[in-house]
Amino acid sequence: MKKVSILDVVEKSGVSLVTVSRVLNNSTTVRESNRQKVLQAMKDLGYTPSSAARSLARGSTGLIGITLQTLGDTVFDGIIHAVNESLEAKGYFLALSIASTAQLDNSAVNHFLFQEDRVDGIILLSTFAEKEYVLELKRKKIPFVIIDNHIEDTKAVTINVDNFIGGYEATRHLLDLGHSQILHISGPELYLSARDRRRGYEQAMTEAGFAPTVIGTDEFNIRCGFNSVKACLAQGIRPTAVFAGEDGLALGAMDAFRDEGYRIPQDISIVGYDDQYFAKEIHPRLTTIRQPMEKLGKEAVRILLDMIDGPSKRSKSVCLKPELIVRESTAECAAHK
Structure with a gap:
């Protein structure tokens, strides 16, 4: 049995290929009477437009x-x-x-x-x-x-x-819980998103009257989060909370604090960013900023x-x-x- 094509619809409906193409692409420039002719022809023929047919209709690659x-x-x-x-x-x-x-x-x-x-x-x-x-x-x-x-x-x-708002709200959440010594582990400066999250953190801290503490990383990953926390603790920096610019960084930070005997969240609160798949699977489950x-x-x-x-x-x-x-x-x- 021969497969029905877009050209069969053209012949059956009595309108041009251009008109059939416009109907297939839901164009608003087609007369309603012609639209109905095409739709009826498609119904009579049992025609279902394929991706290839739509591409032909558009004169494009699809x-x-x-x-x-x-x-x-x-x-x-x-x-x-x-x-x-x-x-x-x-x-x-x-x-x-x-x-x-x-x-x-x-x-x-x-x-x-x-x-x-x-x-x-x-x-x-x-x-x-x-x-x-x-x-x-x-x-x-x-x-x-x-x-x-x-x-x-x-x-x-x-x-x-809006990564600025994300960074601001992550920090604001920690401030609302009574934290004032909040460390931000920032992602690579190459990313505009990382720079904006850092700005949001700094804005929230400044508004609250506290000094921002930022440590930068070369990559968004677990190892960088772990090393950042170890470096801060070695320098005598003792935050009560951390806003990590990405969930991997947050997971690494959690591992480093546990390694140093900290309990989460009793001794240290941690917020991540992205809401990656593992954020709700780890223990404790990670507070984070979800990207839509x-x-x-x-x-x-x-x-x-x-x-x-x-x-x-x-x-x-x-x-x-x-x-x-x-x-x-x-x-x-x-x-x-």
């Missing part, structure tokens, strides 16, 4: 590319899952590219996703080669958005979390597809609010009781 640095991050995993789910619902496929931090600055020129007619659009996910990628994508007129950009005052369309991973992915797809469908329209950047998740790793300061 592919959206996404670039990222690593797959070893549950926040990124959550974002990619939401992006893929949203794209599938719109008849698109996702092409994934994992970049190396050691790539040369001119790698954007030869990037396999950045070639004309290879993809309909690009999502840059927390890329270190942001400046070079943006210049190349603009030069080739490929629509793109950035999730978690690192360049301040970028002219590109971005989808971010699903919203980040969905918003990126929505904005990018709007840019593809209406290139003349000006798209606005989006900044989403994080959420404080209070669990068992924080408690009222013993000195405050």
Whole structure:
């Protein structure tokens, strides 16, 4: 039995391929009478539009590319899952590219996703080669958005979390529990998100009349959190609470304090950031700032597809609010009781 194609719908409905294409893509420019003809023809023929048919209708590849640095991050995993789910619902496929931090600055020129007619659009996910990628994508007129950009005052369309508010609320939570000696373990300065979380912490501490204490790290990982706490204790710094700029750093900090005989949260309260999968599995369960991973992915797809469908329209950047998740790793300061 011959498979029904989009061209059969054109013949059956008596309208043009352009009109059928517009109906398939839910265009508002189609006359209602023509829309009904197409819908009726699809029903009579038992036609279900495939991704390939939608691509033909758009005159496009039906592919959206996404670039990222690593797959070893549950926040990124959550974002990619939401992006893929949203794209599938719109008849698109996702092409994934994992970049190396050691790539040369001119790698954007030869990037396999950045070639004309290879993809309909690009999502840059927390890329270190942001400046070079943006210049190349603009030069080739490929629509793109950035999730978690690192360049301040970028002219590109971005989808971010308000990391300043996240850092502020994490610190405010500890202050409300009576803590005043709060250490912040900050992520790498390369990340705008890390810089903003630190600013939020410093703002909350300054408003409360306490001096900020910050120790920087080279990476977001457990080992850096462990080493940071050991270094502080060796220097005689004795905080009653820690705001770690990422859950891995928080987990490392917890291990270091336990190693030194501290009880959590009786002797030391700890807040993380991200709400990664292990945050609710460890003991005690980690108080943290949750990133809206699903919203980040969905918003990126929505904005990018709007840019593809209406290139003349000006798209606005989006900044989403994080959420404080209070669990068992924080408690009222013993000195405050």
